[in-house]
Amino acid sequence: MNNLEIKQVQDLDELALNNLADKRDEWLKSANEIDLTKKTEIETYANYLMPEYINVVVKRILSESSEYNTLVLRSEDGSPLPFFKAGQSSAVTISIDGNKMTRSYPLSSNPEETKDGEWRITIKNNEEDYVSFYLFNNLKIGEKFQMSAPFGDFYYNPLRDAKNIISVCIDNGIIPIYSMVQAICNNVEDFNLTIFYLAKKENEFIFKEEINEYASKSNKIKINYILGDYNDSESNLINKINEAYINSETSIFISGNEQLLDFLNKRLSDLNLPKKYIRYYSFIPSNKVKKVSKYTLTIHINDEKYEIPCYNNKTIMQALEDSSIYIPSKCQVGICGLCRSELVFGEVRIVNDKRSKADKRYNYIHPCSTYPLSDIELIVR
Numbered sequence: 001m002n003n004l005e006i007k008q009v010q011d012l013d014e015l016a017l018n019n020l021a022d023k024r025d026e027w028l029k030s031a032n033e034i035d036l037t038k039k040t041e042i043e044t045y046a047n048y049l050m051p052e053y054i055n056v057v058v059k060r061i062l063s064e065s066s067e068y069n070t071l072v073l074r075s076e077d078g079s080p081l082p083f084f085k086a087g088q089s090s091a092v093t094i095s096i097d098g099n100k101m102t103r104s105y106p107l108s109s110n111p112e113e114t115k116d117g118e119w120r121i122t123i124k125n126n127e128e129d130y131v132s133f134y135l136f137n138n139l140k141i142g143e144k145f146q147m148s149a150p151f152g153d154f155y156y157n158p159l160r161d162a163k164n165i166i167s168v169c170i171d172n173g174i175i176p177i178y179s180m181v182q183a184i185c186n187n188v189e190d191f192n193l194t195i196f197y198l199a200k201k202e203n204e205f206i207f208k209e210e211i212n213e214y215a216s217k218s219n220k221i222k223i224n225y226i227l228g229d230y231n232d233s234e235s236n237l238i239n240k241i242n243e244a245y246i247n248s249e250t251s252i253f254i255s256g257n258e259q260l261l262d263f264l265n266k267r268l269s270d271l272n273l274p275k276k277y278i279r280y281y282s283f284i285p286s287n288k289v290k291k292v293s294k295y296t297l298t299i300h301i302n303d304e305k306y307e308i309p310c311y312n313n314k315t316i317m318q319a320l321e322d323s324s325i326y327i328p329s330k331c332q333v334g335i336c337g338l339c340r341s342e343l344v345f346g347e348v349r350i351v352n353d354k355r356s357k358a359d360k361r362y363n364y365i366h367p368c369s370t371y372p373l374s375d376i377e378l379i380v381r
Helices: 014-018 020-029 041-049 111-116 130-137 171-185 208-217 234-244 258-267 316-322 357-361
Strands: 053-063 068-075 089-096 099-106 119-124 144-148 164-170 192-199 221-227 250-255 278-280 294-301 304-311 341-345 348-350 370-372 376-380
Touching: 068 130, 089 119, 089 130, 099 119, 099 130, 099 171, 111 119, 111 171, 119 130, 119 171, 164 171, 164 234, 164 258, 171 192, 171 208, 171 221, 171 250, 192 234, 208 221, 221 234, 250 258, 294 316, 304 316, 316 370
Parallel strands: 164 192, 164 250, 192 221, 250 278, 294 376
Antiparallel strands: 053 068, 053 144, 068 119, 089 099, 089 144, 294 304, 341 376, 348 370
16 A cells, blocks of 8 residues: 655645545555455354354253243254353244244353253243243244344443342342352352342242252352232341342342332432442333323335334334234343334333434334334334
């Protein structure tokens, strides 16, 4: 490449200044051509280690309780599965009766199991969620579907989190925490974990025997089971959290439902923790309405236009699924932006709003975390 002489603008006469753009173009054209579409060796290896999507096959189905099954998964072609941080999730995309749908689930396995080519996800028998209900009741060994690369920031990061972690979880909120328990005991992670696991009934505790066994082998894990409604046992739970809390040397990981989050938000403020020390396993808050209203959703996907019903108590993504319309998605909680769409007109309510400043400015929304408040029109980009 020819050397380009650099001068201050004020040192150039008017003619030289006018010719500056042409000289710049000549200099750029003198460079060797590079095929930017060709992947480098590093990119190829990175995609091998962390592919965007993986085709998996169900190897085993384990019954954890009457309400939970664990799916043991391997890659369809026998290639290694990507490594993940304990607490991360993966999105399942599966066709059910010809309709393609996506749901996000926390990985319930020990990250070390990726060396054996296995992932595990634990599914609740949830009648209100069509995908989870199908995976629990109809999935068979040998069935295949697609999963995303691991994602999410609900995991221990020594640069961000304190060495002592208090986890408060309820229901299937124990699943990402159970992965952390395994990671600690297998020396994949190094932090102290105190768990407060809440349930209304004894048989609602899943992985209890496994967690107890892990806790008996490691002094870094402490487990507390709390029965009953946490509002009724408020003083017991809060007192136990206060006992385990070590000034600013403690992070709190909350994994559960909307009610638990609201409950703890009101009571943890007294600890004056920095925001970075409180982490939540993300979920979509419900849009509580006094009256359910029906609207029309007009959506443009590529060269197709659809008009379908939507409701103010269901997300736009749920309306699309109800009408058997698929758009790519992953996290399902408004974070990843894969379902990002342009709102042409209409009023909406956005929950768990993690959009960029640019998306907010140019009126882009995430259908998975947006409720309609009027007739709306969208363009899927």
